[in-house]
Amino acid sequence: MPAFETVRVDPHTHSSASDGTESPAELMRAAAAARLDVVGLTDHDTVRGWAEAEAAVPATGVALLRGAEVSCQWRGVTVHLLSYLHDPADAALTAEMERARGSREDRARTMVERIAEDYPITWESVQAQRSDDATVGRPHIADALVAAGVMPDRDTAFETVLSARGPYYVPYHAPDAVEAVTLVRAAGGVPVMAHPRAGLRGRVVPDSVIARMAEAGLAALEIDHRDHTVGAMEELAALADRLGLARTGSSDYHGQGKPNRLGENLTGAAVLELIEEQGALPVVRP
Ligand code: AMP
Ligand code: FE
Numbered sequence: 261m262p263a264f265e266t267v268r269v270d271p272h273t274h275s276s277a278s279d280g281t282e283s284p285a286e287l288m289r290a291a292a293a294a295r296l297d298v299v300g301l302t303d304h305d306t307v308r309g310w311a312e313a314e315a316a317v318p319a320t321g322v323a324l325l326r327g328a329e330v331s332c333q334w335r336g337v338t339v340h341l342l343s344y345l346h347d348p349a350d351a352a353l354t355a356e357m358e359r360a361r362g363s364r365e366d367r368a369r370t371m372v373e374r375i376a377e378d379y380p381i382t383w384e385s386v387q388a389q390r391s392d393d394a395t396v397g398r399p400h401i402a403d404a405l406v407a408a409g410v411m412p413d414r415d416t417a418f419e420t421v422l423s424a425r426g427p428y429y430v431p432y433h434a435p436d437a438v439e440a441v442t443l444v445r446a447a448g449g450v451p452v453m454a455h456p457r458a459g460l461r462g463r464v465v466p467d468s469v470i471a472r473m474a475e476a477g478l479a480a481l482e483i484d485h486r487d488h489t490v491g492a493m494e495e496l497a498a499l500a501d502r503l504g505l506a507r508t509g510s511s512d513y514h515g516q517g518k519p520n521r522l523g524e525n526l527t528g529a530a531v532l533e534l535i536e537e538q539g540a541l542p543v544v545r546p
């Protein structure tokens with residue numbers, strides 16, 4: 261995305277309501293410091309950070325795009341679906357996200373049990389890395405490994421102990437990606453597929469699945485993302501055109517836990533407008 265975009269929109273970030281390291285208010289301040297006009301808060305499987313982020317809109321002068329990153333899967337391949345401006349009281353979508361959160365909890369406990377046989381961590385030491393009720397993920401386990409002094413940083417932990425291809429990895433329950441698109445639309449949300457070709461993290465879904473997600477109501481593909489190669493971005497741009505999908509770009513900022521910097525990729529103002537037109541809620545403006 262061009263760095264000269266006049267309205268600076270970074271629509272995909274995480275706070276301590278999931279696996280980001282900053283509270284929602286701190287994230288809003290960081291967004292102001294990065295000269296963003298609009299920031300999207302998209303914690304994994306939860307909207308728990310929305311209220312605190314909303315409260316920080318007037319003081320920071322940064323508009324808030326309320327969202328969530330819904331954990332899904334297709335035949336066991338992890339898919340992340342961004343949901344924007346959905347009704348947070350929608351029972352079906354909330355139930356699916358809560359189910360994934362619960363399964364993430366069981367899965368994290370099992371992974372920690374397995375890892376604890378070889379590394380000095382405990383469930384308690386992982387809890388210490390996570391704020392109350394945050395959606396738990398491998399980043400919290402990574403932080404416990406770093407705190408124990410056995411890993412230098414999150415990245416190294418992900419490349420080794422936490423690898424999806426490694427012996428400690430455990431999958432968790434998540435809804436089917438095509439069904440999740442339908443669920444997000446039914447909740448008044450605008451579904452955008454996050455980092456569709458982030459191949460370094462594990463397997464990715466074939467284009468045919470993205471086509472089925474498009475038929476179910478997908479609005480856009482997140483194309484400008486640091487986990488995509490230039491080739492992947494070119495292919496995704498062609499696919500988006502073919503399927504009539506808009507394109508977004510984002511930092512997928514997680515605070516201090518990852519190198520991603522706020523505003524490193526941006527989304528066009530016209531796409532933000534499209535999201536707001538289709539969503540059940542407005543963007544919260546200063
Ligand atoms: P999980 O959701 O528990 O499977 O963990 C995946 C999450 O970890 C994703 O949300 C990523 O943002 C994050 N993640 C993936 N790779 C890394 C990495 N190398 N360093 C830090 N965080 C990562
Ligand atoms: Fe994450």
Ligand code: FE
Nearest residue numbers: 329340454455
């Ligand atoms: Fe993601």
Ligand code: ZN
Nearest residue numbers: 272274329512
């Ligand atoms: Zn994310």
